[in-house]
Amino acid sequence: MTWTNWARSQRAEPREVDAPLTIESVRRAVERVAARGGTMRPVGSGHSFSGAARPDDAQLRLDGLTGLLDVDRERRRATVLAGTRIRDLSLLLAQHGLALDNLGDVDVQTIAGAISTGTHGTGLAHRSIGASVVAATLVAGDGSLVRVSVEERPDLLPAVRLGLGALGVLVDVTLQCVPAFALDAVETTVALDAVLDDWMGLLERTDHFECYWFAATRVAATKSNTRVDGPLRPRSAVGRFVDERLLTDVGHRALLALGALVPATAAPLNELSARLLPRGRFVEPSHEVFAAPRAVRFRELEYGLPVEAVPEALREIDRALRRADLVLTFPFELRAAAADDAHLSTALGRDTGYIAAHRWWREDPRPLFEIVEPILLAHDGRPHWGKLHSLRAPELAERFPGFAAFAQARDELDPARVFASSWTRRVLGA
Structure with missing residues (x-):
């Protein structure tokens, strides 16, 4: 059985696939794989572009x-x-008058996948999704259940808040929520310079x-979201369909295909895309606006920088792309988020600005990434x-x-490296 991720950047042929329905069945699956000396990688929605979820042996869904x-x-x-x-979680929380404080710009991930890879969202006063984890239960490499919380093993929380699936299998998480809110x-x-200068x-x-450039x-194209209690002023059903389907989906796909077929059209198409992307003004529940x-x-490459470094870094990228005569028909994305305490967080100890470079999946992303990554x-x-x-x-x-x-937390929770893979060996070492 072949597994591929959403972006079609990763592919695997798992030796076995487990799809447990209970926490106890997760524990038994881990014990079974560990007993035969195998390895296992947990996977959620497969929305990571990296090989984080790609298994060498067993896969646990x-x-x-x-x-x-x-x-x-x-x-x-x-x-x-x-x-x-x-x-689904956002809708469930809304029924209780609650919301997550911050979300990324897509919401198809499982909560465990988003936490485990460092999904961060936006807002200089707001931290990543993982920072809201106040407790979690995971199945360690020996099949045992480990409970981590602000009261019990708090020393492990900074590792569990961004664990890469390398510490164990997250089976439940407790999240610190906020009262439900809307976004204006x-x-x-x-003008791009107006954004970078300010x-x-x-x-x-x-x-x-x-910001999208x-x-x-x-x-x-900029998105400015202000937290409000209401009243709501939602987009119409027709307006949402035009924004999210005709322009964002069908229209963008057509422009990408034209730009790839006729590269000389890429620059004017980019200008057109920037003009079409904004959707005006509306007030909707937070989860409907964030994502x-x-x-x-x-395919995407994204780096977190000291927040004040973003303008100069983007200007350098602009100059480098012009020198290389490389014009992309997918935008760069600029965001920022507050500092947090996860050991492997891009925002550990510093307010962080993010620059993300994208390329249509039918085009080779390497020429773009090889220009952008050294600058970041x-x-x-x-x-x-x-x-x-590209880092190791x-x-x-x-x-x-x-x-x-x-690494110390990993040695404690998975000393036999049951949750290892070729990807974890590349980015974490042994």
Whole structure:
């Protein structure tokens, strides 16, 4: 049976596939694979671009472990099974008047997958999804259940909040939530230099700010989201269909195909795309604004930089692409998020700005990534674990201050390396 991820950047032929429906069956599956000296990789939705979920041997699918287990209304905490999709979790939390404080721009991932790869969202005052984990249960490499929380083994929380599936199988997590809120979304097209010149000001004045820049243009599509209680002013059903299906899906796919077929059209198509991307102003529940459908497949590289380094890094990327005469028909994305404490977080100990480079999945991303990655590295960049990058364990150990502490947690929870793979050996070492 062949497994591929969403982006079609990873492929595997697992020796065996387990799809447990209970926590006990997860434990038995791990014990069985460990007993024969094999290895296992847990997988959620397969939305990571990197090889994080790719198995060398057994694969454990979490699709059957879904649902809300408990809600503590007083402390605003929710315990959820690890295979629950973020989209479904948001709806479940809304029924209890709660929401996650921050979300990424897609919501098809399982909550365990998003936590395990460092999904971060936007907002200089708001941390990654993993930072909201206050407790978790995982199945360690010997098949035992390990409970980690702010009260019990808190020393392991900074590792579990971004565990790469290398510590064990997350089976449930308890998340610190916030009261449900709406976002007043303003989406527009502005001059790129206006964004870069006022980068820190935009981040400080806006609850959640992000920017999309199409290469070879001097314009940027921006999204400024302000947290409000209401009233809601949602897009119409027709407007949402036009935005999310005709323009974002069908229209973008057509422009990508034309740009690949006739490269000379790429620059004017980018200008057109930047003008079409914004959706005006509307007020909707937070989870409906943070995330949007991503029907067009792509490959992605993303690095977290010291937040103030983003403008100069992007200007260097612009100059480098012009020198190489390389014009892409997929935008760069700029975001920022607050510092957190996960050992392997791109935002460990520093407020972080993110630059993401994308390329349509039918095009070779290497010419783009080989230009962009050295620039991001030169600005003290740390690669996103769920995205594509070229670094190996020794280089990553130098860039992530918590690398050694994570290795200690891994030695405790999976000393036999039941959850190892060729990818973990590349990025974590032995």
